Amino acid sequence: MSADKAKKAHEPLFHVVKRNSMPLWKAWLIRLAAVLAALVVCGIIIVTVTGENPFAMYKTMFVGAFGTTRRRWSLLQDLAMLLCISLAVTPAFKMKFWNIGAEGQVLIGGLATASCMILMGDKVSPYVLYPVMIITSMLAGALWAVIPAIFKAKWNTNETLFTLMMNYIAIQLLSYFSFIWSNPKGSGKIGIINASSHAGWLPQIGGNKYLFNLLVVLAITIFMYVYLKYSKHGYELAVVGESENTARYAGINVKKVIIRTMLLSGAICGIAGLLLVAGANHTVSSNAADGRGFTAIMVSWLAKFNPIFMILTSLLLVFLDKGATEISTTFSLNDSFSEILSGIIIFFIIGCEFFINYKIKFREKAKPAPAAEPQSVEKEGEGS
């Protein structure tokens, strides 16, 4: 009897099996189910904690994000900025270079732009100013990204810590220059730069403040899609990301690819800084990037490094953010509550990838335990 028991106990309750492949429609069905499940869980929490009607809250989220023309434009602008930074980090992450320094790269790009606008704004013609702004912002971002890349390539230092530290340097530099260039003097803030002359402000198209930014980011999206999919560089960085051994075997110069890819990644972050400073805010502060350098990593991974999918994932994150803000004001809840809701939704969306890649097999003769799931019936397994 005891031996029998021991035998039964040998097989674990369930084990996880990797799926071979799954039809696309089924994968999307799982994702949809995850969103619905997230909304149900959020609903339960809303009712138990606040006593509000969850549907009213979901409606408020939509209104917050899409309710008015102004809100829609603001959503698009935030989407564009997040997408731009996500596109920038994508080649690095596809190469498995953990660049968590996009925040700093954007800031330093923004600072470079601001410095051009402040120092040269009213002194040179726009034909000189704009190219100089573009070049300096890209160079600054690229410099910030390439320093960790060189150290990684030459001495195999840890890029995660290195890029993170570079963020702090960028923030401190910005604080320093905020003091030097503070406007009004002594405020410690760079106010609106060239408020009267608008020198160095990016052009408005059709009187719309954000349209230019949107077009630039759209162009970068297409560029990045082509670069990753059809260029030799894109192929090389994908091979390096998969396995350095394979890359060496294929005759790829791994060091060169790391440095080159980070130059590109940083340069696009620099452009994001330019768009933020010259296109949208017309000022710069140490929280100009607003955590997007980190959110971008999630956008990029969720979209599996596909620039086109990244439009969707960044839309999702921006929508959640906008909706959450609206909830907290409308229902006079504090920010934390709406962040909890966003957190739940993102958790479900990321978590469902597990069920797309793996399936759970339960033990054949499941005991009347929590394992009594329908799946346990169809399992073939060995039963001796």
Next chain:
Amino acid sequence: MSAPAIELRNITKTFGSIVANKDICLKVNRGEILSILGENGSGKTTLMNIIYGIYYPDHGQIFIDGKETVIRSPKDSYEHKIGMIHQHFKLVDVFSAAENIILGMDDGERYNLKKSTEKIRAICNEYGFKIDPNKKIYEMSVSEKQTVEIVKALYRGADILILDEPTAVLTPQETDRLFSVLRKMKENDKSIIIITHKLHEVMSISDKVAVLRKGEYVGTLVTKETNETELTEMMVGKKISLDIDRSDPVDPKERIIVEGLTCENQEGVKMLDNVSFTAYSGEILGIAGIAGSGQKELLEAIAGLQKINAGKITYNNPKTGVPEELRGKTPRQIRDLGVRLSFVPEDRLGMGLVGNMDLTDNMMLRSYKKGKTMFLERNEPRKLAKKVVDDLEVVTPGISTPVRRLSGGNVQKILVGREIASSPTVLMAAYPVRGLDINSSFLIYNLFSEQKEKGAAVLFVGEDLDVLIELCDKILVLSSGSVTGLVDARTATKEQIGLLMAKNAEGGERNVG
């Protein structure tokens, strides 16, 4: 007579379609040392992992002291007083020996390093180990690390010790010391299972020898009543006729000349020691040896992927007739010289192919640079992918399927298909048929024979001696990084090669058969 300390009955373990262990029966008494002998891939390590609870067998029973026991995890095996010394040590580098030994141990007592250290000293004195419990692991030599592992097992009260190729990393003196410790343990009524390839060690240390071959249990012999020749025969088995077509080499010319090649790994251990040989065009040169005898390093050195400490590799270009030195060149530089060198590495998905890329993208892995634009040219690779799928009968949903989704045999067909497509002058392959079924294996053999007839110099690292003898023209035997023999495959016997594989390089002269 009391029950054996540990007994296995009809243990079977399969991985997919591969049978790693089939109906294995073993018995070890108290105070006995059992050697497990077998070629690579004969299932020794799998079996030990089953005893240690890392794998769970599909069938069969394990008895400890005559009682049937279920071992689900290493924790269970600890409870049954089984200790395992892995080939690759499982120690925390920055901790001291004593910290490593008590790490993760739950004996109900409070963490008391001082008390533990005393206990460790006591164990060391009892068996004659020489280690400093306070020394950090990263400051230790390989042999000291191994000692720590053994003390760790003893500290936890292990009565049954499993050692997976413990001598592979030791010098002869260190081996002697290890063996004297093992003998002392035997006197203390411990049971020891030791895995080794080296016949002379089997003879000197063990009481009984169990032989495995291709996952099957061949038999157990009493060491005193057997000899090295009999064991080799049991290990390699009777010669099986495979009927591989072998043509005579046509107009062989020196293609690759390796002289005095020496490579060290990162720890400064010599992986290749003064290796010299010549590979001729129109010939298949087989390379035999126990796993880790330097085969991988040899091929990678020629391919430009391995740092070379000494020696020369010369390539005679058949087009120009100019000899080229390959040492110190990267794979790209080698290719730029016009050397059409194809290489099928052992690690198919970790080196030869990119698992997440589809067939087309994998076809261009070594040729993607073609074309002057910065864009990829996918037409040629796509055609090649289709051709390989058709010619080699690759089972795949399509050419845009990621390679990792294919089965092992099909993955290998893709890799070999690509490497052959460039009409190489040198074709190197490491274990190209490992894990493949009979049909796929023969397809690969035929492809290699075809390349040989086209005049390529083929270097074939294999583990199945029957195949090497029937497929190759010559066979180079490596043992611990040194050449122990070069034999003519048409006249060589398995026993002859088996003995060369197990031979100590220091003692032996170069055998030429």
